[in-house]
Every structure is written in C-alpha cells, then in structure tokens.
Amino acid sequence: MEVGRRISASPRPCSGRRVVAKKRRGGSDGFVNSVKKLQRREISSKRDRAFGMSNSQERFRNMHLVEQYDTHDPKGHSSAILPFLMKRTKVIEIVSARDIVFALAHSGVCAAFSREKNERICFMNVSPDEVIRSLFYNKNNDSLITVSVYASDNFSSLKCRSTRIEWVDRTEYIRRGQPEAGFSLFESESLKWPGFVEFDDVNGKVLTYSAQDSIYKVFDLKNYTMLYSISDKHVQEIKISPGIMLLIYNRLSSHVPLKILSIEDGTVLKDFNHLLHRNKKVDFIEQFNEKLLVKQENENLQILDVRNAELMEVSRTDFITPSAFIFLYENQLFLTFRNRLVSVWNFRGELVTAFEDHLLWHPDCNTNNIYITSDQDLIISYCKADSDDHWSEGNAGSIHVSNILTGKCLAKINPSNGGPKVDDTEGNTGSSRKLSNSSLVRSTVAEALEDVTALFYDEDRNEIYTGNRHGLVHVWSN
Template identity: 85%
Template sequence: MVLPFLRKRSKIIEIVAARDIVFALAQSGVCAAFSRDTNQRICFLNVTPDEVIRSLFYNKNNDSLITVSVYASDNFSSLKCRSTRIEYIRRGQPDAGFALFESESLKWPGFVEFDDVNGKVLTYSAQDSIYKVFDLKNYTMLYSIADKNVQEIKISPGIMLLILTKTSGCVPLEILSIEDGTVLKSFNHLLHRNKKVDFIEQFNEKLLVKQENENLQILDVRNFDLTEVSRTEFMTPSAFIFLYENQLFLTFRNRTVAVWNFRGELVTSFEDHLLWHPDCNTNNIYITSDQDLIISYCKADSDDPLSEGNGSINISNILTGKCLAKIKANNSFPNENECSQNSKKHRHASRIRSIAAEALEDITALFYDEERNEIYTGNRNGLVHVWSN
C-alpha cells in the first residue's frame, strides 16, 4: 500500500459473504478476504498499491465479486469496476479478474448501480448524460437512455421509473420495461406549487409521492386511483426498503422501523428494535431472503448494566414486530453453571464475555450468512467478528 491512509486501521463499512469466504471493506478503502473454514486472511482485494475500493457486490449469477474502486493515479475521480471469480480469490489470486464497463466514463456525479432483483446493472455517464443498462449475467449492454431531462431513475421488479425535469405544477414520469427500455406509460403527476418534493418512489404499479408538509400520495398507475395518508400519520422517512415478496415496505425514521402496505396502512411497529445509529445505514441492517426477519444493530436495554457504550444485535419478525432473539453483552458464553465448577473454564468464559462486549461496541457493518446461519459484524476498530451457533 503506497497511500498512507490505506496502511491505517479504520472502521468496517461493508461485509459480504460468498460461500466460505467473508469480505470486509474498511472505510480507508482496503478490502480483505477471509476463509471461514480457517478464519485466516486469504488476500487483499486491492490489486494495485493506489487502489481505494468503495463498494462490493456479490454476483451470484456467475459466482464472482464485483469491486467498485477509485485510484490515486486518476486523482480518485472515476469509478472503475472489476469482476473476480470467487474461485480465484479462494486461491489468493485477486488480480485474475477483469475490468467491467471500460467504455463508460464514470466520473462524479456518474455512478454504477447493481440490481440483483432484475439481474441488471445501471450506469450513468455524467459527461454525456447517458444512462446504460447491462445484463448482470454476462455484462453485455442492452440499451441506453439519452434524455437530458432525466433527473433520476428508480428501479423495481420488471420496470424502471424515469423522473424528468419538473415543469410548472407537475413532474413528468415515464415507466419503462427493464428488459428492453420500451416506454410502457408516460404521464404527468400534479404537484403542490412551491413545495419541495421529499421523495418519489416506484414499487410495481404503485407510485409513492411525498412533498414537504403534505400528505403521502399512493397512486396506482394502472387506473390512477389515488390514496392519501395524513402527513401526521406518515412522516418523511430517511430510507425505504421494499419487500417484494410480501408487497410491503419498511420505513426508517429517527432510529425506528415501521412496516406499511400500499393502502397506506401501518402493518407493524417493532416492540424492541430501536436502531443504534440515528441515520439509517443499510450496511447495519439485514433482511432475510424470505423477507420475514430483520437483523439490526440496536440500542441495548437501558437496564442492562453492561450496555453502556455498546448495543445489541436484534432479530425481529417483520410481520409481527416481535423480537425473536437478541445478542447482547451479558449473554452467557458459555454455560455459566458449568463454568462456576472450574476456575479455568470460568476465566475462559469471562474472556469470551469481554470479547463479546467489545465486539458489540459501535458496530458499523452487519451481514447474515443464511447458509451457515452466522452473523458477521465489523466495528469502528476495523475488526470483524463471527457470531455462530
């Protein structure tokens, strides 16, 4: 590593697991691969000494890891993507991968977005104001969108929503097929004049529109039926997660999580799921593939004497809001009764409890491996911990 900040330990910002390998990305831009079988580091993913990795994506279509990086030699100005087969990483050969989207100029505010649901990649070249859609299986380009009036694109199963430049009193919208870019519907949505748009979101046939100090509007774009939810009941969240399997959506606001349906009804409020971080960070939240459980880093119980300075990992049922399990500092590791009979075992248990308490201090990344039934967490000290049965 030639860059000084790459040689300093920093907090973990993203964790991804693929088969028997755990990838941990630090805020500095260093990414390491660890073998879950040996718990040893396999290699660093930084192929060149000046590479700063910004994000990771596991492409299950071809069992590869995509890294998105910037480079000192380029003044950190352009995003570069690389795909590396998991088998090469397992052999300690991270340089065996190949570059992606080399024809695209991804200088800021350009971007690349990976859509696992539809198996697509969306890129935006700010230089020529062109969006392009690629196939996630083989990275071939499918089509491009060269409309300078496009302000934002939202992706949901099967379709894309194009939000165009606002005109007087309305916002033009287009719904496109994600497969070939065919325009399925074009329409204008009326807005309150001189009111800031908090968000416009698309979920299948439902369009969610919220303006500052106004009611939430849920528009069915098939028949333009409109449902309104009082602004006192639905306040603008800091983030959404759409639950495609259950036709519901999660909102995050002021450390709280809520579940809504598309009739504008509150479905679930969680009984014990107060998030640790005030700003929602999806790297600290995991939704299972069946979309029935949410695992988050939360505030610990106020009456827990060991909770000061650290939180807990809470597992809750999304449909009922019930807390099903919790990892916290005063959990018994291992069985207390057995340890009390042997001082050596007791010292060992005390050490494990101490490590657990330290590991629960300021968790900055969380991932649940559904195949292994293990939770991986990273903290501000740049350490990765495994919570396993």
C-alpha cells in the same frame, strides 16, 4: 440487503443506497447486496407460521462469539501503498459468499477471510493506489465485483472489476489469494462525478450513468453485455423495480413528467404527468411495482396506482417523511426508517407493524447495520440496549432479531448471552477454562458489541458477522 445498489463517483465514500429485499428464484444464491442468501419460507397467515417463529428463535437462541478477524495489517501491504490505506479504520461493509467473508474498511482496504480455514486469504486491492468503495456479490457467475477509485486518476472515476471465487480453468482466484486475476468491467464508460453504477440483483441488471454525455446504459448482470441506452438530458433520476424502471424528469411548475420502461429492453410502457402542489419541494418519488409513492413537503403522502390512475392519500400527520425505505416485494409491504425507529406499512397507507424493543443504534439509518432475511420475515439490526439491562451502560449495543409482521423481538445477542462457549473437558474452572472455537478471539463480547459499523447475516451458514470502528470483524454462531 439487496437490491438496487448505487455507487456514485462522488469524491467522498458513498453513504446513500437503496436496498430492496427479494426472494431467491432458485439455485444457489449469494448475498443480495447487502446481500441476502435465501431460504424458502413464505410468511403469511399459514398454519405453520407459529412453527416458523419458533424455528427462528431456535436458530438465534444460542448465538455466541466464536471468531475474530482483522482487516488491518500494515505488514501485509507494499511500502508503496497510499499512507491512509495503512491506517486502522472502521468496517463499512461486509459481504459473505460461499465460506468467504469480505470486509471493506473505510480506508478503502478490503480483506477476504476463509471461514473454513479461519484465516485471512488476501486483500482485494490489486494496486497500491486503489481505494475500494463498495462490494457486490454477483451470484450469476459466482464472482465479487469491487468498485474502486484510484489516486492516479485523482479519485475521480469509478472502476469496476470482477473476480471469480470458485474454480475457473482449474484456478480459484480469490480462494488462492489471486484477486489480480479478475478482469475490468464497463471500461468504455466514463463514470466521473456525478456518474454512478447501480447493481440490480432483483432484475439481474447493471445501470450506469455517464454524466459527461448524459447517457444511461443497462447491462446484463450475467455476462455484462450492454442491452440498451437512454440518452435524455431532462431525466433527473431513475428508480428500479422488478421488471420496470421509472424515469423521473425535471420538474415543471405544476407537475413532474414520468415514464415507466421495461427493464428488459427499454420499451416505454407508460408516459404520464403527475400533478404537484406549486412551490412545494418534493420529498421523494418512489416506484413499487404498479404503485407510485409521492410526498411533498408538508403534504399528504400520495399513493397512485399507475394502471388505473386511482389515487389514495395518507395524512401527513400519520405518515411523516422517512429517511430511508426498504421495499419487501414478496409481501407487498415496505419499511420506513426515521429517528432510529422502523415501521412496516402496506400500500393502502396503513401501519402494519411497530416494533417492540427495536431502537436502532445509528440515527442515520445506516443500512449496513440492517439485514432483511430472504423470506422477508425477519429483520436483524444493531440496536441500543434496554435501559433495564444491567449491562446497558457504556458503548455496547445489542443485535436484535425481530419478526417483521408482528414486531416481536425473537432473540438478542448482548454481553450477557453472547459469550464464547467454554470447554470443561479438562476439569478447568474459572478464568483458566479453554475457549472452544475461539482461538482468534481477542475482544470481550462487550467490546465486540461496541460501535458496530457493519452487519451481515449468512443464511446458509446461520452466522452473523459484525464489523466495528477498530476494523475488526466478529463471527457470531451457534
């Protein structure tokens, strides 16, 4: 998922995000912002790669619908709650940590569910006027960070709160349904629009921006200690990569000033200008380790090696400006998203993979409907059904599991194969058969696959969680 994740203080819910896939550095990881629980399995031209693909197919072959949770419960809220929080709305984000599934609805209500007990534990909203905008699982201290706005503040400022999941002083805050036992973060910061907070799980840092005084601050994600600040009104944007930050300054007529800083202490590592074509807007500037990607309107893609100033260009007809990127740091590749299609590129500007049978359902590249496994070998997406499939009519899509290096579709979950398993031990037949492990399921498989608005894969439990426009969360497992 994850991952630099930026939440802005815009009055509207944040739709823009930067997702970076990473690999676990040891220990027990939670999700990486969208958030990736990790298994160690390199992808390369190793002799066991065929076994890895076969193993992936087996993991997903028998996935079926096993449970259903509901984020909507008007009876579970105080009568003083904001009226729009009482409405049933779509799930926009799902996070899993340990055996707890967190689902955030568009209304701003966030519910926590126990997979062990198959029940809702609590709502994470601790104030009647709180609207939760985003979630982040901090594996460094096993806590969930919620980013919220409040009616009492006219929804103008972001407020962050950290709540422990596991035992602290003999108390399990979330497991015991006590989200109010969390504590506030970054209280000294004014995060009004266009201020933001960005959680960077790759480097273990938090970046905040206070718009009123034009100050960026970097905090340690382990203990939330402030490390250093950057005060410069000419900085237009900051992009984060492993170990470094790219400062993009206000453009001048023929070039854009750039600085590369150490993410650890803010030391300037490189200060340089990048030449631009005059009178042409910049489509994007992205930093990937030592590679700088620059694309201007109707111009070739430029790939600059900032170490030796070597410049490579990719024809604008071969590389069309995408709507989003996902960088695969372990594999030195990146994904591009455009018009429901996903492509894999290397940093020589070569197309590595074009996926088979992988037309995304949402045209706006909703990254909440995409999961990259921690080994960066698989992409799990909510896709449109094949036109050849007999069940493709209607609004049901399918969940596709594809190999990133080959583009091959390894598995699908659709209405024809994602149905609950049945228990015939009592000799029942037909519609009277008892559904095993599905006491909470009320939706049909086709209904569960209609208009999926959020998707998450728990790699430790080997379960896929999907949320839909009705505020329901469905669990797919084998």
